[in-house]
Amino acid sequence: MANMRTMSFDAVIVGGGGSGMRAALQLSQSGYKTAVITKVFPTRSHTVSAQGGITCAIASDDPNDQWQWHMYDTIKGSDYIGDQEAIEYMCQTGPEAIFELEHMGLPFSRTEEGRIYQRPFGGQSKDFGNGGQAARTCAAADRTGHALLHTLYQGNLKSETTFLNEWYAVDIVKNEDNAVVGVVAIDIETGETVYVKSKATVFATGGAGRIYASTTNAHICTGDGVGMALRAGFPVQDIEMWQFHPTGIHGAGTLVTEGCRGEGGYLINKDGERFMERYAPNAKDLAGRDVVARSMVLEILEGRGCGPDGDHVYLKLDHLGEETLNAKLPGILELSRTFAHADPVVEPIPVVPTCHYMMGGIPTNVDGQALTIDKDGNDQVINGFYACGEAACVSVHGANRLGGNSLLDLVVFGRASGMFIEKQLREGINLKEASEADIERAMTGLNRINNSADGEQASVLRAELQTIMQNYFGVFRRGDFMQQGIEKLKALRPRIENVALDDKSNAFNTARIEALELQNLFATAEATAIAAEGRTESRGAHAREDFQERDDENWLCHSVYFPDSKTLGKRGVNFNLKTREAFEPKIRTY
Amino acid sequence: MLNVSIYRYNPEVDAEPYMQDYQVDTQGKDVMVLDVLEKLKTEDPSLSFRRSCREGVCGSDGLNISGKNGLACITPLSSAVKGNKLVIRPLPGLPVIRDLVIDMSQFYAQYEKIQPYMINNSPAPAIERLQSPEERAKLDGLYECILCACCSTACPSFWWNPEKFIGPSGLLQAYRFLADSRDTATEERLANLDDPFSVFRCHGIMNCVQVCPKGLNPTKAIGHIRNMLIRSAT
Numbered sequence A: 001m002a003n004m005r006t007m008s009f010d011a012v013i014v015g016g017g018g019s020g021m022r023a024a025l026q027l028s029q030s031g032y033k034t035a036v037i038t039k040v041f042p043t044r045s046h047t048v049s050a051q052g053g054i055t056c057a058i059a060s061d062d063p064n065d066q067w068q069w070h071m072y073d074t075i076k077g078s079d080y081i082g083d084q085e086a087i088e089y090m091c092q093t094g095p096e097a098i099f100e101l102e103h104m105g106l107p108f109s110r111t112e113e114g115r116i117y118q119r120p121f122g123g124q125s126k127d128f129g130n131g132g133q134a135a136r137t138c139a140a141a142d143r144t145g146h147a148l149l150h151t152l153y154q155g156n157l158k159s160e161t162t163f164l165n166e167w168y169a170v171d172i173v174k175n176e177d178n179a180v181v182g183v184v185a186i187d188i189e190t191g192e193t194v195y196v197k198s199k200a201t202v203f204a205t206g207g208a209g210r211i212y213a214s215t216t217n218a219h220i221c222t223g224d225g226v227g228m229a230l231r232a233g234f235p236v237q238d239i240e241m242w243q244f245h246p247t248g249i250h251g252a253g254t255l256v257t258e259g260c261r262g263e264g265g266y267l268i269n270k271d272g273e274r275f276m277e278r279y280a281p282n283a284k285d286l287a288g289r290d291v292v293a294r295s296m297v298l299e300i301l302e303g304r305g306c307g308p309d310g311d312h313v314y315l316k317l318d319h320l321g322e323e324t325l326n327a328k329l330p331g332i333l334e335l336s337r338t339f340a341h342a343d344p345v346v347e348p349i350p351v352v353p354t355c356h357y358m359m360g361g362i363p364t365n366v367d368g369q370a371l372t373i374d375k376d377g378n379d380q381v382i383n384g385f386y387a388c389g390e391a392a393c394v395s396v397h398g399a400n401r402l403g404g405n406s407l408l409d410l411v412v413f414g415r416a417s418g419m420f421i422e423k424q425l426r427e428g429i430n431l432k433e434a435s436e437a438d439i440e441r442a443m444t445g446l447n448r449i450n451n452s453a454d455g456e457q458a459s460v461l462r463a464e465l466q467t468i469m470q471n472y473f474g475v476f477r478r479g480d481f482m483q484q485g486i487e488k489l490k491a492l493r494p495r496i497e498n499v500a501l502d503d504k505s506n507a508f509n510t511a512r513i514e515a516l517e518l519q520n521l522f523a524t525a526e527a528t529a530i531a532a533e534g535r536t537e538s539r540g541a542h543a544r545e546d547f548q549e550r551d552d553e554n555w556l557c558h559s560v561y562f563p564d565s566k567t568l569g570k571r572g573v574n575f576n577l578k579t580r581e582a583f584e585p586k587i588r589t590y
Numbered sequence B: 001m002l003n004v005s006i007y008r009y010n011p012e013v014d015a016e017p018y019m020q021d022y023q024v025d026t027q028g029k030d031v032m033v034l035d036v037l038e039k040l041k042t043e044d045p046s047l048s049f050r051r052s053c054r055e056g057v058c059g060s061d062g063l064n065i066s067g068k069n070g071l072a073c074i075t076p077l078s079s080a081v082k083g084n085k086l087v088i089r090p091l092p093g094l095p096v097i098r099d100l101v102i103d104m105s106q107f108y109a110q111y112e113k114i115q116p117y118m119i120n121n122s123p124a125p126a127i128e129r130l131q132s133p134e135e136r137a138k139l140d141g142l143y144e145c146i147l148c149a150c151c152s153t154a155c156p157s158f159w160w161n162p163e164k165f166i167g168p169s170g171l172l173q174a175y176r177f178l179a180d181s182r183d184t185a186t187e188e189r190l191a192n193l194d195d196p197f198s199v200f201r202c203h204g205i206m207n208c209v210q211v212c213p214k215g216l217n218p219t220k221a222i223g224h225i226r227n228m229l230i231r232s233a234t
Helices: A018-029 A067-077 A084-103 A144-158 A224-231 A289-301 A322-328 A330-340 A405-427 A436-442 A444-450 A458-472 A479-497 A510-534 B033-043 B105-113 B133-137 B156-160 B167-178 B186-193 B207-211 B218-233
Strands: A005-014 A034-038 A118-125 A133-138 A162-165 A167-174 A180-187 A193-203 A242-249 A266-268 A313-316 A349-358 A369-373 A379-387 A557-562 A567-572 B002-008 B018-024 B062-065 B068-071 B085-089 B096-098
Touching: A005 A018, A005 A180, A005 A405, A018 A034, A018 A144, A018 A405, A034 A167, A034 A193, A067 A084, A067 A118, A067 A133, A084 A144, A084 A405, A118 A289, A144 A405, A167 A193, A167 A224, A167 A436, A167 A444, A167 A510, A180 A379, A180 A436, A193 A224, A193 A405, A224 A510, A242 A289, A242 A330, A289 A313, A289 A349, A322 A330, A330 A349, A379 A405, A436 A444, A444 A510, A458 A479, A458 A510, A458 B033, A479 A510, A510 A557, A510 A567, B002 B033, B018 B033, B033 B085, B068 B207, B105 B167, B156 B167, B167 B186, B167 B218, B186 B218, B207 B218
Parallel strands: A005 A034, A005 A193, A034 A162, A193 A379, B002 B085
Antiparallel strands: A118 A133, A167 A180, A180 A193, A242 A349, A266 A313, A313 A349, A369 A379, A557 A567, B002 B018, B062 B068, B062 B085
16 A cells, blocks of 8 residues: 555546546547546447437527427426426526537538538427427437547647546545545556546546446446545435336347437337337337337237247337438447347337436536435535546436437537536645545455455356346336345345455456445445335336326425435435526426 | 367566467357357456457457457357468557457557548537538548557558558548548648658558458548648649
């Protein structure tokens, strides 16, 4: 410990995906000494898998489009627990953020007029729900995340951001004032442990879809930021809200973009019926993702599923014609042929709702400052600590995210966090130095794993955790089942804390990293379980069989999970729009 | 049982690399090579390899699979197993850090050399820069590169001169910016490439085309750059 090296930066961003690199770009462009700690080379981050696009009212498809309509759709989509101030900021600032990306070279698809191509996505409307389906999702074919992530990496190369590639952040370093003053991180290639000290620490660590057995998420989506925040005693918000994407490829879990349905594809059951017409007569296959996913599960449960086990439905695309599919959805053709052994040009793709996105996360304000709640229920900024992207809960998605809003979220709030930290750095940030004991505290988890003498394999424990989450905290939830799930997690906790690490070598030891990731998966899963059991209503993605109605009287609020007491509190939703009166909660139909 | 032979090397333990043999029960299923590696890692956690998206878009798991470079996550056993045997080695030509993990610094350095970002110093409009669908179509087959290094590490010219020859991946990206109607640095870009090594070490062997897991054609892009260089010289 006494020999541990320290590296110092003005700002450290943990995570090299879209939001992290957008924040880093902002800071390095203004000349601040900025580092990105990323456990994979930046272009391997999960943003790369985003397909369909980035939703934003740039008025290309419809010259009369308005960002206020996008704001309305997002608030409705959130089932009214998205913070309206944050949603207003995102939808209003969005076009500027998109045009910046385009100027940086993002290869968007184009219209005949030379503008950015926009496609219809679920939950989109014109004129506050009164003008029919909108086409508001800006796309680079069906590889928008790839194009966006590479463009941001390229921008950071140009602005000379320091990249600590294949470094893994282990835990938060807090000073005596409970402010965040950096992280302890491992250089994976050499195994060296370093204190990375910073005036501003931004968590852009992405989601944690790997808490479920079936997920569209990459192997690396292990909730590292949420886990670190919880271990540091900081709360997380709305963590029970997990989006199940309607169209994961059956068996493989890989994502098939909502853009397929945007371009005219639709779901059918074993009778060939376009069943979404029954569940959402207006929007049909382009209803909110929570609505479509639940409808699919009901079809399967009621015996109208496809395949020998009746455990999936079909996504039909062949009627769109080969030319359109090649031009608009080339990546989907590849994925379906590879993972479903189905050629969408002639046959439907077997799909099933699959864990896709974490709506909850580290609560922040619009400037990316991480928040905790004091004993009087007031928001308190955590000095030195910021979060953006999927790891954060700002909250623009509330109980259900609209397709295409995740990329917008990460660009807009990565940028906003960067701009705010820039301002703070200009004015001067003075946080007390961490003591040796403060740094040592951040080494506790790593030391325990490095000294493990026996215990079970990480892969076995991880599989058990994923099965518990899949079985007890899936698309439909029930109180007594969830209580059983919570008991099973309790029994799993000591076994996961005691995970084996037989190989103690230093060079590129991925077993060590997986043992650390497992701790974060568990922390995220446990918070999810307790919050899901605690929210006694159905709202957005959180559907309970024992509380089937939305309960605005008691639950028109955020849930806040406190790790030290393992209890659930509440936090008010922000209804303070700057440009108009707030949108009042209505019954949500599509 | 499938016979799997994997290149192993841990610099802290092994004096030299060796091939380790495993037997894997695939239950007769045509799974991906990455699935086999993941299964082996549950039995032998010391086996190190990179992986992330597991769907062929992040470029982490480029490996030499039964003699051919490819992505483990989208290579089914049916196309890789010969005589019930699967042989997995790291991508060739770059230093090995451990097991299947190579040091890609030289590969990334060549990418950075081509200035892989848009250069356009004219004042940006209030909206996007306009680009016709035809102009945009010129980027198809170029921008999709995932930097997996399958192509460059299959290229004899890159093996011989990894410091001087940009390699197929870097050159594909160089042409991606040369071909973009929004980029204004064509002359500067060509000048940076105009030496005997950067581009002209390509001998048209076309290993890159054969192995690219995204079906891209670096040789064709290199041909376009050559033509541009020759035209700008005359």
